[in-house]
Amino acid sequence: MGFECFTDVRLGPVVAAERKGLALDDTTVRGCPFKIPAVWPNTGTPMTSLRLFKAWSREWGGGGSDEGLRRRMESSWSYIKDFVEENKAQVLVGTQVTCDEAADDEDWSWAKNLLRYLGPDRIMGVAIGNELELLYSKKGVTPECVSRLWRQRGFALQFESRVRDLDGMGFSHIPVTSVFGGFALAGDPFVEDPSKAMVNSFLTEITGKFGDRFVFSFNFYPYFDPHYGLDPGTAGECGAALEAALCFHGSCGLPANLRTVRPKMRQLTGKSGGLLWVGETGWSDPKATTLDTAMASCPAWSSNTSFQAYYANFLEWDLAIDGELPPDHVFYFTARDSHNFGYDEYFGLLEDCLSPTCKLRTPGYVQPEQPGAPPDRQGHRLATLGWTFAAIGMLVLLGVLSSVVFAAVRRSKQRKQTRLKTPSSDSEAIRSPAASGGSAAPAAASSAA
Numbered sequence: 001m002g003f004e005c006f007t008d009v010r011l012g013p014v015v016a017a018e019r020k021g022l023a024l025d026d027t028t029v030r031g032c033p034f035k036i037p038a039v040w041p042n043t044g045t046p047m048t049s050l051r052l053f054k055a056w057s058r059e060w061g062g063g064g065s066d067e068g069l070r071r072r073m074e075s076s077w078s079y080i081k082d083f084v085e086e087n088k089a090q091v092l093v094g095t096q097v098t099c100d101e102a103a104d105d106e107d108w109s110w111a112k113n114l115l116r117y118l119g120p121d122r123i124m125g126v127a128i129g130n131e132l133e134l135l136y137s138k139k140g141v142t143p144e145c146v147s148r149l150w151r152q153r154g155f156a157l158q159f160e161s162r163v164r165d166l167d168g169m170g171f172s173h174i175p176v177t178s179v180f181g182g183f184a185l186a187g188d189p190f191v192e193d194p195s196k197a198m199v200n201s202f203l204t205e206i207t208g209k210f211g212d213r214f215v216f217s218f219n220f221y222p223y224f225d226p227h228y229g230l231d232p233g234t235a236g237e238c239g240a241a242l243e244a245a246l247c248f249h250g251s252c253g254l255p256a257n258l259r260t261v262r263p264k265m266r267q268l269t270g271k272s273g274g275l276l277w278v279g280e281t282g283w284s285d286p287k288a289t290t291l292d293t294a295m296a297s298c299p300a301w302s303s304n305t306s307f308q309a310y311y312a313n314f315l316e317w318d319l320a321i322d323g324e325l326p327p328d329h330v331f332y333f334t335a336r337d338s339h340n341f342g343y344d345e346y347f348g349l350l351e352d353c354l355s356p357t358c359k360l361r362t363p364g365y366v367q368p369e370q371p372g373a374p375p376d377r378q379g380h381r382l383a384t385l386g387w388t389f390a391a392i393g394m395l396v397l398l399g400v401l402s403s404v405v406f407a408a409v410r411r412s413k414q415r416k417q418t419r420l421k422t423p424s425s426d427s428e429a430i431r432s433p434a435a436s437g438g439s440a441a442p443a444a445a446s447s448a449a
Contacts, residue, residue, distance in 0.1 A: 002038025021049030030060035032353035033079035090124035097129035099145035133197035179279035189264035222253030238298035282333035
């Protein structure tokens with residue numbers, strides 16, 4: 001049960017669907033958690049796993065008060081819980097690691113509450129930190145912060161503390177991970193640069209402490225791969241690069257990246273096997289604002305045609321990797337276009353919360369009218385109606401207030417006119433009750449009115 005976008009483009013089949021999941025963007029979690037796709041968009045295959053990057057964020061609003069934030073957060077969680085229960089889905093729940101320890105602690109407190117609320121049976125794992133090897137490059141990150149996290153083992157200590165908390169909550173059997181990007185692989189076996197990231201030291205310590213409970217997880221985006229170049233002799237064509245990046249077999253982009261991971265895992269741990277997850281992969285349509293490779297000059301790279309090809313090939317991928325064990329689980333990024341870290345992202349399979357249609361549809365497609373559809377399939381209509389009723393309510397409220405103010409002004413004028421005509425009547429009535437034919441108390445009450 002749940003939301004399904006309208007489209008006339010059908011894809012699939014979804015191969016190995018039980019080992020594939022969808023990453024939930026901030027737009028969906030904060031704006032329309034009641035419209036989590038129940039099936040893979042453009043297919044009829046059920047969605048069985050989700051990746052949630054964080055439980056909540058103060059940037060997502062709440063009326064400016066902690067109580068408002070709490071109500072909005074818990075409302076979102078209730079929709080997520082309904083989804084995972086009704087669809088028997090699993091969730092990879094994330095929590096942040098940044099230079100702001102107080103903000104990290106608040107984020108973790110929300111994550112713990114969400115984990116308890118969903119229950120251990122619905123949790124496939126907990127991700128502590130995302131692409132920390134790139135934190136050094138973020139705006140506002142100081143060398144002191146980088147040193148604290150890596151040289152002084154701040155990241156490892158924080159990771160271990162979070163796992164102790166999980167164990168105390170009854171989640172000791174739940175896998176734990178930290179998701180890295182492709183840059184983490186730039187080492188022997190993993191990157192080890194004290195000025196940027198000491199991933200090798202971190203993974204050595206954490207795998208030694210938690211063993212097979214720790215899952216190696218990586219985000220891979222052929223879309224951003226700087227090794228792809230324009231076709232020779234052209235200023236904006238990239239046919240050869242697209243052919244290599246969009247496919248999912250042999251030496252294609254994502255499988256080729258994954259084929260390097262298992263040997264590095266064995267080199268680090270001295271053991272074969274171990275769980276391997278792909279935390280994110282996807283394609284952008286239109287062009288991502290952060291695309292700064294040669295492909296930014298190739299219109300076909302970020303076209304809807306390329307977007308469809310990558311997604312369709314992902315759905316049909318059986319996860320096989322030539323010569324190596326396949327990944328155990330992969331997540332596609334993402335449900336909807338979103339805005340993160342000051343940049344617009346267009347990796348969504350839907351445009352936004354109000355869009356009832358899938359991003360992949362033929363030009364000019366118009367969704368069919370389905371008056372009998374359940375409310376969650378008409379979420380876009382309900383959202384529109386909600387704003388309409390809110391506007392009507394505001395107009396009615398303004399009308400009532402205007403009437404009250406007008407009546408008060410009119411009564412005030414009438415009183416002034418009465419006083420001008422009989423300036424001493426009130427005082428005489430109080431001094432001489434008999435003169436008005438009544439008692440003093442009613443006369444005083446009349447005057448007060």
